[in-house]
Amino acid sequence: MLIFFGLLQTGIIEAEKIQFFATQFIQYMPIVFLPVCVGIIEYGDIIQTFGIKLLIIGITATFTTLTLVAVIANKAMDDPSTNNQSINNSPKQPSDHA
């Protein structure tokens, strides 16, 4: 990925030429991970013994991380497509003052 990025950056690969291919491929990307995920059937016994607990722990840890990073990043970064955020923020501000 970094090599590919470097080639784009230096102009060896022209970004316009691969745009169509890259955007299409990214649209369907999750499918390439599907067979590996089906690999959970290999862990049948572990899942039967601890399954639900481990699932709860994994999901809780993931969403704690997700929430923390998202909230801080949302505060720290300005939205580049500011329309999105200003639309979102503007109705709030009057109500804050009121």
Add this chain to the structure above:
Amino acid sequence: MHDAIKHIFLCCLFFVITLGTYLFWRYIQQRTQRLLVNPLLFSLLSIVALLVFSKTSYQNYMLGGQFLSAFIEPAVVVLGYPLYLQMQNIRKQWRLLTVLCTLGSLTAITSSVLLTKLFGAEDLIIRSISTLSITTAIAMEVTDRLGGSSALAALFVMVAGVSGSVFGLLWLNFLGIKNPMARGVSIGCASHALGTATIASESSVSAAYSSTALILTAIITALLVPVFVPILLTF
């Protein structure tokens, strides 16, 4: 001769089934316009159910599945494209991104290890869960060195990836996080390549930030886990 034909038949069969199942659920999602009808999760459940009912082994399934898995690396490579498009912004923010990913990495390690201890799980599981938020290959390597089970580590990586892909975007909507940069960083940090693959179809800005976050988080976590987990284990 007979075996060879059977082999080729299985290859084609499972390849077509996997592709067909995914495209089917993707179509359903687009028809219903609901994020919860996640094509990845529904295809996963359909295929697992099919394999269990037909008593097919994972090895046989992978005869066909390998043709799709072979594209994992090219897929990750293609993520360099949105990264290239967003480089101007990312270069300005690299300090902030590093801080965010360090924070995310610490949260993932601490919360997973402490929760596992709280549930009273055995040492092996605790040593295998801390790398859940990073990409499988690195997670397995780091866990192995820490004395955990790399198979278990891969399982946790999958839990983080699938749950983040399926419910992550809904959760961010629920939290009211609209900024595509914040959405990208948080998904990349918590749900690695799988989350990135999902958010990439939503916005190319998110894709770029998610790709950056997944690289940074993987590096930072690989450095932190060997130091941090033994300390957490002594509590």
